[in-house]
Amino acid sequence: MxxxxxxxxxxxxxxxxxxxxxxxxxxxxxxxxxxxxxxxxxxxxxxxxxxxAGKQALFEAAFESVESLVYDRLEKIMTGPGTAWERALGGLKAFIGSCLDPAYQRIAIHEAPVVMGWERWREAEEQCSFGLVRAGLQLLVDAGEVEPVPVEVTSRLLFGALSSAATEIASAADPKKVGAEIEDVIVRMLLRVRRPAGEEAPERAAAGD
Known part of the structure; x- marks a missing residue:
């Protein structure tokens, strides 16, 4: 009890x-x-x-609260119904939407690097978001939706791009417009490594011989 x-x-x-x-x-x-x-x-x-203990400790709790809301929203999409490709695009759209939220912009993007220090902020961001990026990419590779790229390295590059995207959106005069442009660019990047429909992954084709 x-x-x-x-x-x-x-x-x-x-x-x-x-x-x-x-x-x-x-x-x-x-x-x-x-x-x-x-x-x-x-x-x-x-x-x-x-x-x-003080103001910074309270800020870090506020930061964790804001980040947790975004994480929970993305995790629900990434583990929900649909194909791996549909979930990845849904997760990207949800992330862009989160970058338009005033609390996320002010606390997680603008204030946190200064209050917490850049290294601690990046570490906290990785703990919260990088795992989802890596898991999402691994699902795409396992499902044969994209070419078998090196997951760890590619995830790092994607995570860096998304982090930069968040800063660009939060600093833009027209965040919605910039968010839409960034979403379009990242989807185009993913399409470059997407496997054509109906084409089997090499390992699957070999297993069927």
Whole structure:
């Protein structure tokens, strides 16, 4: 049985993270105070310090929350119904859509590299997103949808391209237009390595001989 104290503690932490996400999105890290976060969450500043050592720790929790929402959305698509190709394109479209979200733009793309430091930010991004890129590409190769490219190297290149795409979208004067252009370019790149319909992978053809 869960204790009421544990439930209250978790709800307090969730309220603080939600408050932080909203305020960091609207005002940015530098212009947001812990007093404001606590006030919006309707808790005391002491309660905030019970859960977080300071402002940076709270920001990292907000970053993790925003990243988790994107990860869960993409994972649901990548493991859902449809062919490997359909899921890959659906995942790409969902990622581009996430890059248009104000919270993701402000917290995960603009603020995180500065607040967390570039190396830690890249490490966190890889832990959250790189696995999905690699798994998606592996599915495409295993399904015979694309040529048997080196999965690890190609995944790194794709991940780098998607990371750059996120920055371009978040910094654009017209994010929707840039997002559509980036989606089109990446699909064109994938089509260059897509196996023609009806053509078997060499290993499958050999196995059928």
């Amino acid at each position: 869960r204790s009421r104290r544990l439930d209250y503690s978790e709800s307090t932490r969730s309220a603080l993270v939600e408050s932080a996400v909203e305020l960091f999105t609207k005002r940015g890290y530098a212009s947001t105070s812990l007093d404001e976060v606590a006030k919006r969450a309707r808790v005391t500043k002491g309660a905030l310090y019970h859960h977080f």
